Amino acid sequence: MGLENKLEPDNWVDNYSDELYRYTVTRVTDSGFAEDIVQETFLSAWRAKVTYKGEASEKNWLYAICKNKIIDHFRKHSKNIVKPSRAEEDIYFDKVEHWRDETTPNEWGINYGQPIETKEFYSILELCKKKLNNIQQSVFVMKYMEGIEAENICKVLEITPSNYWVIIHRCKLHLRSCLEINWINI
Amino acid sequence: MLKKLFEISCKRATFLASKKEAGKTSFFENFKLKLHYKICDGCRLFDKQTSHICKNAKHTHNHTDVAMTSEKKQKIKDMINTVRIIFL
Numbered sequence: 602m603g604l605e606n607k608l609e610p611d612n613w614v615d616n617y618s619d620e621l622y623r624y625t626v627t628r629v630t631d632s633g634f635a636e637d638i639v640q641e642t643f644l645s646a647w648r649a650k651v652t653y654k655g656e657a658s659e660k661n662w663l664y665a666i667c668k669n670k671i672i673d674h675f676r677k678h679s680k681n682i683v684k685p686s687r688a689e690e691d692i693y694f695d696k697v698e699h700w701r702d703e704t705t706p707n708e709w710g711i712n713y714g715q716p717i718e719t720k721e722f723y724s725i726l727e728l729c730k731k732k733l734n735n736i737q738q739s740v741f742v743m744k745y746m747e748g749i750e751a752e753n754i755c756k757v758l759e760i761t762p763s764n765y766w767v768i769i770h771r772c773k774l775h776l777r778s779c780l781e782i783n784w785i786n787i
Numbered sequence: 788m789l790k791k792l793f794e795i796s797c798k799r800a801t802f803l804a805s806k807k808e809a810g811k812t813s814f815f816e817n818f819k820l821k822l823h824y825k826i827c828d829g830c831r832l833f834d835k836q837t838s839h840i841c842k843n844a845k846h847t848h849n850h851t852d853v854a855m856t857s858e859k860k861q862k863i864k865d866m867i868n869t870v871r872i873i874f875l
Contacts, residue, residue: 614864620848622855627847636855640863647870690798698796706832713835717843723850726840745841751809769805773837780840 606655608662613643617660621667628671628742630731638674642667668747672757675739679758693774704778709785722784729779733772740765741772795819800830808838 609616618639626635646666653662693704700706717723730738739758743749749757755765795803800823806812807820824831 610867614860614867618860618863619854623848623851623853626853627851632853636859639855640859640866643863643867644870647867694796694798698798700797700829705829706836708832709836711839713839716846717839718850720850722843723847726844726847727851741844746845746847748845751811766802766806770802773805773833773841774801776840777833777837781836 606658606662608650608653608659610647610650613646613663617663618643621663624664625667625671627727628746629674630727630738634674638667638670641670645670671747672743672749675743676757678735679739679760689771690774693778706777707781707785709781711785722780725780725784726776729776729783732779733775736760737768737772737775740768741776744769793819793822795823797823797827797830800824800827801833804830804834804837 621639621642622635625638626632629635629638642663646663649666657665693701695701730741733741736758740754740760743754743757744751751762751765754760755762760768800820803812803816803820807817812820824834
């Protein structure tokens with residue numbers, strides 16, 4: 602008892618804006634969109650503060666609102682998406698669908714069981730992610746950064762499951778290759 | 788004949804890797820994938836490396852120094868104050 606969670610709206614911006622911004626900008630990529638999402642998070646939270654029951658910590662409550670805004674962002678921006686084109690994988694595979702010599706994955710010589718702690722990896726991943734098209738970025742972020750199930754991603758982005766699997770495949774092909782070239786330097 | 792039945796291409800194997808990760812492959816597809824990995828280092832590495840990338844991606848925000856400008860922060864504070872006045 603006595604550990605009741607309380608809201609301190611006067612300190613929200615000072616306490617949480619930087620971390621919510623970092624969380625958001627690494628997901629939506631564009632700094633302008635990220636700033637707007639953080640702003641909307643605080644304003645929505647302020648309007649909803651009477652509904653706060655103190656079950657989650659103030660921080661987790663704000664994060665939950667922010668995460669919803671991020672999904673809304675993807676929903677809004679999926680309206681004018683391009684459906685997967687046919688030939689994109691052909692950069693990597695030859696006529697019989699085997700790896701081309703120059704795109705065959707190389708051994709990276711790292712410990713795959715160990716979490717990656719080097720800043721370099723994350724900044725290069727960001728750059729590689731920016732090279733994906735919009736729908737690929739949305740799917741990648743929702744699946745691997747927000748942990749949303751495929752069925753829900755399809756619903757939010759209004760894509761078919763078969764489009765979804767094609768997009769995931771391409772995300773992985775592009776990101777892996779981009780990281781091998783720029784991070785591992787092979 | 789038999790070879791044709793069990794063999795899959797690298798394009799197919801890398802495609803199936805994501806479906807397998809989500810538990811969406813059939814028993815037979817899993818079997819074909821396993822067989823393919825036995826003969827194809829490239830696809831095995833692809834699976835290992837992409838799993839590694841995807842597992843770590845969600846931590847990106849903990850490894851960046853970007854911050855919001857103080858002007859933007861002030862703007863948000865001002866907006867909250869405006870909302871406060873309207874609501875009171």
